[in-house]
Amino acid sequence: MEIFLVGGGREARVAHEGFVGACGGGRIVAYALDDADLDVGRWESTLKEAGAAEVTVVPVSAARPPSADDLVGAAGVYVAGGLTPAYRDVMVDGGTEWLDAARTAGLVYGGFSAGAAIAAERAVVGGWRTEFQGRTVDVCDSELGEDLEPLTVLPGLGLVPFLVDVHAAQWGTLYRLTHAVLATGIEGWAIDENTVLAIGTNGTPTVQGTGAATHVQPTGPTSTTITVVTPS
Template sequence: MEIFLVGGGREAKAAHEPFVRACGGGPIVAYALDDADLDVARWESTLKDAGATDVTVVPVSPARPPQAADLQGAAGVYVAGGLTPAYHETMVAGGTEWLDAARTAGLVYGGFSAGSAIAAEQAIVGGWRTEFQQRTVDVIDSDLAEDLETLTILPGLGLVPFLVDVHAAQWGTLYRLTHAVLATGIEGWAIDEGTVLIISSDGTPTVQGIGAATHVRRTGPASTAVTVVS
């Protein structure tokens, strides 16, 4: 299964084009959270601006989670952005039969912001502070913490084995990701807006778009190695 993880951003045409090409011109089903901020036209135009011709936006919520039947005949499945804890509740905790169907059908997966974060085996869903070396430290501005105080990592979709954080350069989430890597020992990627981290079917990562993605791995109890890929 090819995986395309976009770091967010309104100017994201270049980041979406590789996903759309991988779908081979086939239909794309886009899941978007059905809340007060739902903008169906935004997600349709985002994908069509990148070359898609057949896009169906399916609003989802805990009351109406994604269903396997939604993906009948699709070439790709796309999970949009918004409040990450709400996407996690809907797309992961709400049941993953839809994902089983996508895997079985060999669909291409595209995630945007929240849709990228929850793709991980262990998903960073929000939070702005954590415990480090027996004290509490701030890891991001509290206004960007997605309504969570403590750095929160929950089981995700399991599409990739590493942690994912998004809006890296724009929100400063690389620092939060670094603490998540130190806490869990799991490597991670922080993805800039307008940028896509592509994971091929053999697990090879590449980066395209207007920004960069930063790989972080733990090298000791309080140290990491950081590699920027653009």
């Protein structure tokens, strides 16, 4: 399964051309959280500006979770952005039969912001402070905690084995990801806006778009190595 993880941003074409191109002109099913911020037109235009010919936006919620039937005849499945914990609850806890169907059919996966974060086996869903060496430390601005205070990592979709955080340069979430890596011992990637971490069928990540993705690897209980990767 090809996977395209977008770190957010409003430059639709540069952030989505790779995903749309990998779908080969086929229909894309876009899942968007059915809440007060639902904007079906935004997700249709985002994908069509990048070259998609046919987009079906499916609003999802706890009452109407994603279904394998939604994906019949599709070439790609896209999970939009919004409140990350809410997306995770619907897309993961609501049942992942849709994901099994997508894998079986060889669909391409695209995730934008929340949709990128929850693609991980262990998903960084939010939070702005954590416990570290017996002290409470802030890991990002409280307004960026996704309605959560403690740094929270929960089961995700399992599409990639590493942690993912988004809006990295714009929101300063690289520091949050670093603490998530230290807490879990799992490597991670922090993706800038208008930037894509693309994972091919061989499992190797590459960076596309206008920004960078930062790879954080644990080296000890209080240390990491950080590698900044820009598009080649």
